[in-house]
Amino acid sequence: MARKADTENPGRLKQIAQTYKMTRRADRKIGWILAGVGLVTFGVVLAAGFLIDHPVYAGILGAVLALLAMAIIFGRRAERAAFGQMEGQPGAAAAVLDNIGKQWSITPAVAMNRNQDVVHRAVGRAGIVLVGEGNPNRLRPLLASEKKRMARVVSDVPVHDFIVGNDAGQVPLKKLRNTLLKLPRVLAGGQVTQVNDRLRAMGDLMSNMPIPKGPMPKGARMPRGGQSGR
Structure with missing residues (x-):
């Protein structure tokens, strides 16, 4: 057991160090901020300990609370830096x-166009969520096409769609997870499984459709299923 702990701790410390380096590249003041938070937290608790005549106990508690406060601040700023780089x-x-969590079933790139605008699908208790990333003007018809395709097999399931971005009407990347988690739950666990099965069956049928070889005949149109990139 001791040998196992020895092998795990260096890995965790290395991961923390890598996270700190990544965060510091985007947040140059992270070291000073963490030091300030730790010192202020420890100092306040220690001062309170002197007032109640228990400086030793207050010092121990202050050290614990200082580490906790530094961990919380570090986690938030590291997350912000990660989203900034992504x-x-x-x-x-x-x-x-x-x-996002085990309660959601994620299928990336259910639809894509030649410009690499992509639509991802998430299925959970809130129903079906389509998430587009890319050019908003090109994503809107792509999302509409995917909704129409899904309506053939899941017309009775609520469908939400979002475009990732920082403009009006879009969802910032850092808020995407919370946006999905805040959606009202309307499906039971068994219904989520049924919806997933129906969507996967639709995907299998689309992928198994015969595609003619060679160049497309002049004047022919690409079938709608061709947008899914399957």
């Missing part, structure tokens, strides 16, 4: 969705 990168929304 923002604008292809697949950033899919990475956020992958960490």
Whole structure:
């Protein structure tokens, strides 16, 4: 057991160090901020300890609370720095969705166009959520097409759609997870499974459709299913 703990601790310390370096690249004042938070927290608690004539106990409690406060501040600023580096990168929304929790089933890139605008799908107690990342003007018809495609098999399930971005009517990347978690729950666990099965069956049917080889005949139109990138 001791040997196992020895092998795990260096890994955790290394991970913390890497996170700190990543955060410091985007937040140059992180070291001073953490030091200030720790010292102020410890000093306040220790001062209170002198007032009640228990400086030793207050010093121990102050040290614990100082470490806790520093961990909280570090976690928040590290998260902010991570989102700052991810923002604008292809697949950033899919990475956020992958960490939303086990109650959601995530399918990345259910629809895509030639410009690499992508729509991801999440299914949970709130129903179906389509998340687009890319150019908003190109994403809107892509989202509408995906909704129409899904309506063939899940017309009775609520569908929400969001476009990731910082403009009006869009959802910032850092708020995407909380936005989905705040949606009202309307489906039971068994219904979520049924919806997933129906959507996956639809995907399998689309992927198994015969596609003619060679160049497309002149004047022919690409089927709607071709937008899914499956």
